[in-house]
Amino acid sequence: MITRLLSVKGDPREDPAVREAASLLRRGELVAFPTETVYGLGADAGNEDAVAKIFEAKNRPPDNPLIVHLADWEDVYRYCHEPDERLEALARAFWPGPLTLVLRAGSELRGTVCRGLETLAVRVPDHPVALALMREAGIALAAPSANLSGRPSPTKAAHVLHDLDGHIPLILDGGPCRVGIESTVLDLTGERPVVLRPGNVTAEDLERVCGTVCHHVSEAEMRKRSPGIRYRHYSPEAEIILLAPAVGPAAFQDLLRFLLAIGVERVGYIGERPLSLPSGWTSRVHHQVESPATLAVHLYDRLRSMDEVGVTTIVIDGLEETGLGVSIMDRLEKAAGTYVRTERELADFFQTHESLTMHPA
Ligand code: TXA
Ligand code: MG
Numbered sequence: 001m002i003t004r005l006l007s008v009k010g011d012p013r014e015d016p017a018v019r020e021a022a023s024l025l026r027r028g029e030l031v032a033f034p035t036e037t038v039y040g041l042g043a044d045a046g047n048e049d050a051v052a053k054i055f056e057a058k059n060r061p062p063d064n065p066l067i068v069h070l071a072d073w074e075d076v077y078r079y080c081h082e083p084d085e086r087l088e089a090l091a092r093a094f095w096p097g098p099l100t101l102v103l104r105a106g107s108e109l110r111g112t113v114c115r116g117l118e119t120l121a122v123r124v125p126d127h128p129v130a131l132a133l134m135r136e137a138g139i140a141l142a143a144p145s146a147n148l149s150g151r152p153s154p155t156k157a158a159h160v161l162h163d164l165d166g167h168i169p170l171i172l173d174g175g176p177c178r179v180g181i182e183s184t185v186l187d188l189t190g191e192r193p194v195v196l197r198p199g200n201v202t203a204e205d206l207e208r209v210c211g212t213v214c215h216h217v218s219e220a221e222m223r224k225r226s227p228g229i230r231y232r233h234y235s236p237e238a239e240i241i242l243l244a245p246a247v248g249p250a251a252f253q254d255l256l257r258f259l260l261a262i263g264v265e266r267v268g269y270i271g272e273r274p275l276s277l278p279s280g281w282t283s284r285v286h287h288q289v290e291s292p293a294t295l296a297v298h299l300y301d302r303l304r305s306m307d308e309v310g311v312t313t314i315v316i317d318g319l320e321e322t323g324l325g326v327s328i329m330d331r332l333e334k335a336a337g338t339y340v341r342t343e344r345e346l347a348d349f350f351q352t353h354e355s356l357t358m359h360p361a
Contacts, residue, residue, distance in 0.1 A: 003165045005157055007173045012132035021172050022136035025050075030057060032146040032160045033133050034174030035125035037098045037183050037200070038153035038300070039160050040069065040143030041168065042133070051112045051142050057167040060149045064228040066113040066142040067100050067121040067183075071134035076122050079140070081106045084188045086210045093209045096126035098179050098200040102187040102225075113142045115227070119189055129174040145182060146171075152234050152300035152335070155180050159304055180297035181327055186213065187225055196226045198327040200296070215326075234335040236303040238268065238311050242336035243346075244318045249273060251343045255315065258350055264313045268306040270295070271317030285311055292324040299328065303335070 006017035021031045025042060028050040032041050041058065043050035045068045055062055070076060073091045077083055080103040090101060105120035114120055125131070134141055145153035148163040157173035164171075184199030186206060195203060195215040206213050217225070243252065252273060259267060268285040287302050289295045306314055316332060318339075319325035333339055340346045 001166055001169060003161065003168055003171060005161055005171045005173055008129050012129045012174075013135075015132070017172060018129065018132050018136055021133055021170055022138075024170055025133075025137045025139065025141070028053075029170075030054060030168045031133070032154075032157075032164065032168060032171040033130055033143075034157070034172065034177060035069075035127045035130045035143075036096075036177060037125070037179045037181065038155055038177055039146040039157065039171075040125070040130070040141070041146035041160075041164070042069070042141040042143040044137075045109050045113055045140040045142035048112050054142065054144060057164055058144060058147070058149050060144065061227075063115050064144075065115040065117055065119075065121060065226075066144055067123055067185075068109060068113055069130065069134065069141040069143050070122060070124050071131050073124050075140065076101075076103070079106050079109050079120055079122065080104055086188055086193065089209050090186070090188075090206070091124075094201055094205075095124040096131065097124070098126070098183040099123060099206075100183045100185045100197075102185060102189060102196065104189055109140070109142075117227070119187070119225075121185065123183055127174065127178075129172055133172070150233065150235055152236060152303045153182055155297070155300050159300070162304070176297075176301075178297070180299060180301075181331060184327070185226070194225070196222065198330050200324065200327065202323050202326065204323065234300070234303075234331050236314070236335070237307045238303075238314045240303075240314045240316060240332070240336040240338070241349075242316050242318050242332050242339045243271075244339070244341045245320055246342050247340055247346060248343065251346050252315075254350075255340075255346060258353075259313055259315075262353060266309070266311045266313075268302075268311040268314040269316075270299075270302055270314065273317065283309065283311070285309060289317070292319055292328055295319070296324060296328055299331065 012018045073095045100123040102119050102121045146160045154160045155177040160171050179200045184201040185197035187194040193213040203215050266283045270287045
């Protein structure tokens with residue numbers, strides 16, 4: 001299959017590329033499209049064969065449910081059984097926008113997107129191309145992030161092409177995504193709303209609208225409510241070493257020297273520290289972080305671009321876990337092979353790696 005990439009410029013409601021994409025979707029084909037968070041891989045949510053193609057193209061585990069995207073939030077009443085009284089307040093406050101709500105599923109889409117769960121995840125994306133596409137097609141779109149399963153989500157059309165070239169007919173290019181990390185997923189099916197995935201809409205934002213929300217559920221509860229959580233996520237090819245803010249500048253320099261000593265030649269770094277590297281690196285890529293919001297926007301692009309230049313180890317400075325920092329740390333902790341919380345843990349890391357290098361199994 002040949003994958004075409006069409007740019008949408010100007011008013012998407014008048015754009016022939018959007019009309020063509022809508023017609024592909026109505027015929028049961030897949031189309032990748034921009035949202036404000038990340039690019040989505042869309043299919044007609046009511047068409048079983050079309051939805052099956054999503055799982056195939058992404059190599060997505062079959063029990064991982066999909067978010068249904070709507071252009072008009074009132075359509076949610078068509079797909080959910082017992083709409084929740086908190087729904088309307090949240091919809092009015094955050095939709096269109098980067099919030100996904102998990103509700104009790106009605107019968108209409110249960111067989112396609114819910115993958116065995118009794119619940120349905122929905123959101124109204126805040127992107128003119130996504131909205132124009134759904135209105136033109138006249139259907140609800142099932143859409144996961146348009147990456148291969150396990151890879152960082154795509155925030156540019158080129159990322160989608162990299163992962164799915166030859167597997168889907170069309171990518172609509174609407175430029176880079178404004179938010180850069182996936183939507184907040186909030187489960188409204190219990191007495192208290194539960195954050196299943198933190199995102200750009202923070203717990204504080206939510207609590208202003210719907211009262212106390214729960215954001216520390218047990219691993220087991222999380223697995224039951226959201227099967228997707230258990231899979232490896234957001235990972236580039238390179239190994240990520242995530243450092244908590246408690247790891248000071250001297251320890252940071254020790255880590256760089258250590259990596260060089262064990263033979264890492266191409267290193268990447270994402271963080272706020274001035275990078276004065278010991279000499280000897282074949283290549284190094286350094287991305288200065290200005291704020292959590294800019295880190296979110298560029299994070300996946302930076303992880304992907306470091307893979308492109310052959311970086312093998314990426315050191316990343318973690319953030320304080322407040323506001324958007326919670327959401328970014330959620331992604332980084334899942335992507336990182338090693339999370340060093342204290343300088344003590346860094347010393348342990350050196351020891352384990354040294355013995356691995358000196359006495360390879
Ligand atoms: O920002 C986003 O949410 C992007 C854009 C394209 O909208 N979509 C996205 O979809 O990130 P995906 O499939 O990559 O991640 C959706 C997450 C998965 O972890 C999935 O398991 C979870 O939401 N999810 C989907 N339906 C669910 C449900 N009924 N109950 C609990 N979790 C659900
Ligand atoms: Mg995803």
